Amino acid sequence: MSSILVVGSVALDSVKTPEGESKDALGGSAVYFSLAARLFAQVSVVGVVGRDFPAGHRRMLSERGVDLSGLKETAGKTFRWVGQFGRDLSDAKTLETHLNVFRTFRPSLSSAHRKSRAVFLANIDPDIQADVLDQMENPSIVACDTMNYWINSKPEALKKLLGRVHIFFANEEEAKKLTRQANLFCAARLISEWGPSIVVIKKGEHGVVLKAGHRLLAFPAFPMEALKDPTGAGDSFAGGFMGCLMAGGGATDEDSLKRAALYGTILASFNIEEFSTRRLERVSRKDAEERLTDFLDRLGVRTGALLDAA
Amino acid sequence: MSSILVVGSVALDSVKTPEGESKDALGGSAVYFSLAARLFAQVSVVGVVGRDFPAGHRRMLSERGVDLSGLKETAGKTFRWVGQFGRDLSDAKTLETHLNVFRTFRPSLSSAHRKSRAVFLANIDPDIQADVLDQMENPSIVACDTMNYWINSKPEALKKLLGRVHIFFANEEEAKKLTRQANLFCAARLISEWGPSIVVIKKGEHGVVLKAGHRLLAFPAFPMEALKDPTGAGDSFAGGFMGCLMAGGGATDEDSLKRAALYGTILASFNIEEFSTRRLERVSRKDAEERLTDFLDRLGVRTGALLDAA
Numbered sequence: 200m201s202s203i204l205v206v207g208s209v210a211l212d213s214v215k216t217p218e219g220e221s222k223d224a225l226g227g228s229a230v231y232f233s234l235a236a237r238l239f240a241q242v243s244v245v246g247v248v249g250r251d252f253p254a255g256h257r258r259m260l261s262e263r264g265v266d267l268s269g270l271k272e273t274a275g276k277t278f279r280w281v282g283q284f285g286r287d288l289s290d291a292k293t294l295e296t297h298l299n300v301f302r303t304f305r306p307s308l309s310s311a312h313r314k315s316r317a318v319f320l321a322n323i324d325p326d327i328q329a330d331v332l333d334q335m336e337n338p339s340i341v342a343c344d345t346m347n348y349w350i351n352s353k354p355e356a357l358k359k360l361l362g363r364v365h366i367f368f369a370n371e372e373e374a375k376k377l378t379r380q381a382n383l384f385c386a387a388r389l390i391s392e393w394g395p396s397i398v399v400i401k402k403g404e405h406g407v408v409l410k411a412g413h414r415l416l417a418f419p420a421f422p423m424e425a426l427k428d429p430t431g432a433g434d435s436f437a438g439g440f441m442g443c444l445m446a447g448g449g450a451t452d453e454d455s456l457k458r459a460a461l462y463g464t465i466l467a468s469f470n471i472e473e474f475s476t477r478r479l480e481r482v483s484r485k486d487a488e489e490r491l492t493d494f495l496d497r498l499g500v501r502t503g504a505l506l507d508a509a
Numbered sequence: 510m511s512s513i514l515v516v517g518s519v520a521l522d523s524v525k526t527p528e529g530e531s532k533d534a535l536g537g538s539a540v541y542f543s544l545a546a547r548l549f550a551q552v553s554v555v556g557v558v559g560r561d562f563p564a565g566h567r568r569m570l571s572e573r574g575v576d577l578s579g580l581k582e583t584a585g586k587t588f589r590w591v592g593q594f595g596r597d598l599s600d601a602k603t604l605e606t607h608l609n610v611f612r613t614f615r616p617s618l619s620s621a622h623r624k625s626r627a628v629f630l631a632n633i634d635p636d637i638q639a640d641v642l643d644q645m646e647n648p649s650i651v652a653c654d655t656m657n658y659w660i661n662s663k664p665e666a667l668k669k670l671l672g673r674v675h676i677f678f679a680n681e682e683e684a685k686k687l688t689r690q691a692n693l694f695c696a697a698r699l700i701s702e703w704g705p706s707i708v709v710i711k712k713g714e715h716g717v718v719l720k721a722g723h724r725l726l727a728f729p730a731f732p733m734e735a736l737k738d739p740t741g742a743g744d745s746f747a748g749g750f751m752g753c754l755m756a757g758g759g760a761t762d763e764d765s766l767k768r769a770a771l772y773g774t775i776l777a778s779f780n781i782e783e784f785s786t787r788r789l790e791r792v793s794r795k796d797a798e799e800r801l802t803d804f805l806d807r808l809g810v811r812t813g814a815l816l817d818a819a
Contacts, residue, residue, distance in 0.1 A: 286691035381596035383714070384734040404693070405715035406729055416807045417729035419716055424694040424725065457809040497726045498808055499767040 202241045203445055204312050204338075205232045206331050207321025207434075208301060209246040209270060211277050214474065216284040218427040224475035225256045226280065228321035228344070231431030233265045234479040235438025235466040236319075238487055239446035242438075243312055245269035245331070249276040249300045259480060269312055275300040288429050289403055290372075308334045317445050319437060320364075322346040325356040332363055339449050342366035342441055344433070350377045358393055365451070367395035368437050371402050383408060384415060397451060399440065399460070401433050407464065411456050418460050421468035421494050428474040432467045435479060439466030439487075465490045512551045513755055514622050514648075515539045516641050517631025517744075518611060519556040519580060521587050522785065526594040528737040534785035535566045536590065538631035538654070541741030543575045544789040545748025545776035546629075548797055549756035552748075553622055555579035555641070559586040559610045569790060579622055585610040598739050599713055600682075618644045627755050629747060630674075632656040635666040642673055649759050652676035652751055654743070660687045668703055675761070677705035678747050681712050693718060694725060707761060709750065709770070711743050717774065721766050728770050731778035731804050738784040742777045745789060749776030749797075775800045 205228075212226030233242040243266035250272065261267055281295035305327065313336045320328040320343035328343055335341075341364050349357055350373055357377070361367060367390055371383060380386040387398045387410040398410040406419040440463035447455045465487050472478045515538075522536030543552040553576035560582065571577055591605035615637065623646045630638040630653035638653055645651075651674050659667055660683060667687070671677060677700055681693060690696040697708040697720040708720040716729040750773035757765045775797050782788045 288692070382598070382734070384732065388734065402715065405712065406727070408729075408732060414807075415732035415734065417716070417732040418808070419718075419727035419729050422694065422718060422725035422727040424692070424698065454809070457807075461809065495809070497724070497767075498728070499764070499771065499805070 202243065202315045203236055203317045203319060203441055204243050204245060204269075204308075204315035204335075205229045205236070205319045205321060205438075206245040206306055206328070207232065207319075207323060208278050209244065209248050209252070210301075211252075211279050212430060212475065213279070213281045214283070214428055214430050216288060216428050216474075217286055219474065221428070221474040223279070225259075226430060226475060227278065228431075228434045230260070230476060231434035231470065231479065232319055232321060232438035232441075233260065234263065234476055235435040235463075235470070236442030236445075237264050238439070238466070238482070238484045239442030239462070240317075242266065242442070243269055243315065245306045245308065245312060247271045247273060247300050247304045247306075248278075250274060252277045263480070269306070269309060273300050282430065284429055288426060291430065306331055306334075316340070316449060317441060318342070319441055320344070320360075321434065321437075322349070325349055325353050325360045329356070329360050329363070332360070340365050340441070340444065340451070342368065342437070344368040344437060345373060345377075347373055347376060361390065362394040364395045366397040366399065366441075368399045368401065368433065368440075370433060371400055374398075374400050384410070387415075397456065399437075401436060403429070403432065407436070407460055409456060409460055411451070411453060414453060416453075416457060416460065418464055419498075421464055421490065422497070423468060423471070426471040429471050430474075431476070431479075432471050435470035436463040436467040439463040461491055461494065462487065465494060512553065512625045513546055513627045513629060513751055514553050514555060514579075514618075514625035514645075515542045515546070515629045515631060515748075516555040516616055516638070517542065517629075517633060518588050519554065519558050519562070521562075521589050522740060523589070523591045524593070524738055524740050524784065526598060526738050526784075527596055529784065531738070531784040533589070535569075536740060536785060537588065538741075538744045540570070540786060541744035541780065541789065542629055542631060542748035542751075543570065544573065544786055545745040545773075545780070546752030546755075547574050548749070548776070548792070548794045549752030549772070550627075552576065552752070553579055553625065555616045555618065555622060557581045557583060557610050557614045557616075558588075560584060562587045573790070579616070579619060583610050592740065594739055598736060601740065616641055616644075626650070626759060627751060628652070629751055630654070630670075631744065631747075632659070635659055635663050635670045639666070639670050639673070642670070650675050650751070650754065650761070652678065652747070654678040654747060655683060655687075657683055657686060671700065672704040674705045676707040676709065676751075678709045678711065678743065678750075680743060681710055684708075684710050694720070697725075707766065709747075711746060713739070713742065717746070717770055719766060719770055721761070721763060724763060726763075726767060726770065728774055729808075731774055731800065732807070733778060733781070736781040739781050740784075741786070741789075742781050745780035746773040746777040749773040771801055771804065772797065775804060
């Protein structure tokens with residue numbers, strides 16, 4: 200198994216959607232990412248929790264092979280996010296953010312973690328993302344995510360960071376805001392000029408667009424009638440994507456990227472089936488492969504006949 | 510070649526987009542539909558134009574094999590639409606609509622047209638759509654489109670019509686408004702309960718979702734950095750879709766529907782490359798097949814390797 204380091208939040212989320220709600224349930228970008236990526240690769244989490252973080256969550260993650268040696272516990276309370284999704288289950292509305300122990304989070308990597316082959320810098324302060332990167336010893340793949348808050352408050356630090364990144368994940372709104380472009384593809388091109396040769400733009404229910412070099416790829420979301428909680432969809436996509444890439448030895452040729460985008464889509468689709476991490480905790484590699492086969496079938500991949508003249 | 514009858518508008522459009530503008534240029538749902546469908550099937554247009562309709566447009570369509578025997582010319586001016594697209598090139602803003610000769614359009618089908626194997630009822634008054642259908646002699650495929658105006662003004666007539674339709678094309682906003690559903694898939698399911706076993710929901714740059722029986726399919730749009738004029742994208746999609754179905758003998762099994770959705774996507778992508786019908790006028794079956802191959806390649810279809818374990 201290849202090794203991926205993920206630096207990001209480990210949280211207790213309270214989420215309301217039209218399908219129900221969860222209270223102080225396991226969440227955070229690093230958690231969603233690692234529960235998806237662990238199907239394909241060895242994942243190490245670097246983060247921080249407070250004394251109130253349930254031991255059961257640690258156990259659950261460890262049992263699934265996630266390395267938590269970099270998950271520090273400090274005095275204080277765990278990061279908490281309170282959010283709500285409206286009827287169309289697209290954008291989250293943040294009701295409360297309590298940084299708690301996350302406020303003073305300054306990761307210091309162990310010597311083992313510094314040698315990780317890939318790193319995913321989840322949406323934290325771009326200065327901290329850069330600081331983590333400074334500690335890494337020549338990772339072959341550097342990926343990062345961000346959020347509107349950092350685009351507004353630290354755009355220059357973020358752009359500087361992008362110069363050191365291979366893969367940038369953003370949602371559509373973020374990509375357009377960051378580049379001040381109305382057209383998604385123009386936004387992706389501009390971002391790739393700042394550094395990342397691979398730009399992945401997540402569009403939620405509308406799927407994902409991927410710019411790799413001069414090539415544009417687009418994939419729909421896995422079509423689902425029933426979903427309960429979109430929290431973590433972007434991070435589970437990134438986890439499936441990065442995990443799949445590293446399982447393939449870290450190659451980023453076009454076929455590897457397509458497969459990564461498809462598996463990312465599949466992992467995100469599992470994630471949103473239930474609240475918090477419940478579905479991701481149970482998902483197996485076999486589940487993912489079966490849904491991928493189904494997904495490819497719906498896209499017409501099964502039938503070479505599609506290419507025959509109608 | 511199979512035969513498709515299309516009943517809809519033949520127009521002179523004036524369109525402004527951030528990429529330029531066109532004045533009194535050929536447009537209308539029946540025109541966009543037939544210029545796409547003619548690559549695959551024999552298409553007959555039923556519509557009306559005024560005395561001001563340029564002979565060159567008639568000639569252009571006839572030269573491309575479109576049967577205009579049902580295109581009536583009457584005293585008065587041709588239907589005109591004036592619209593504008595904003596920076597993101599998604600929704601059109603209608604600035605002016607001059608129905609002109611279209612106001613009193615009451616199609617009376619010739620005996621040949623009554624025997625058409627398929628009919629596409631483009632977005633006109635649902636009472637007129639029903640009246641056209643009454644005149645048809647047992648068509649094997651009945652498809653229709655609509656628009657917000659009819660959803661607001663004649664929802665009951667529209668729902669009644671849907672009970673007689675096999676394939677319903679709508680954009681996302683229309684489908685949600687018609688069904689009062691926030692979730693696209695729930696909207697598609699409800700529509701299919703009203704009649705159409707195949708519901709095609711067009712999402713513009715985000716592609717298309719298709720419900721066929723209990724099966725949900727989703728396809729991205731062909732990714733394009735540069736586009737000039739989205740006018741007619743939905744109708745050229747429908748034209749490619751219906752044309753492809755009829756070229757396949759009118760079968761509506763899942764593979765036929767996938768192929769139709771892919772060709773619809775391809776034809777729409779050509780259409781928006783230039784203003785008015787300029788690109789569709791020039792597109793060949795070979796162009797469409799080459800772009801389909803490219804599209805399938807971007808989706809990962811070329812590589813059976815995608816299914817191998819990562």
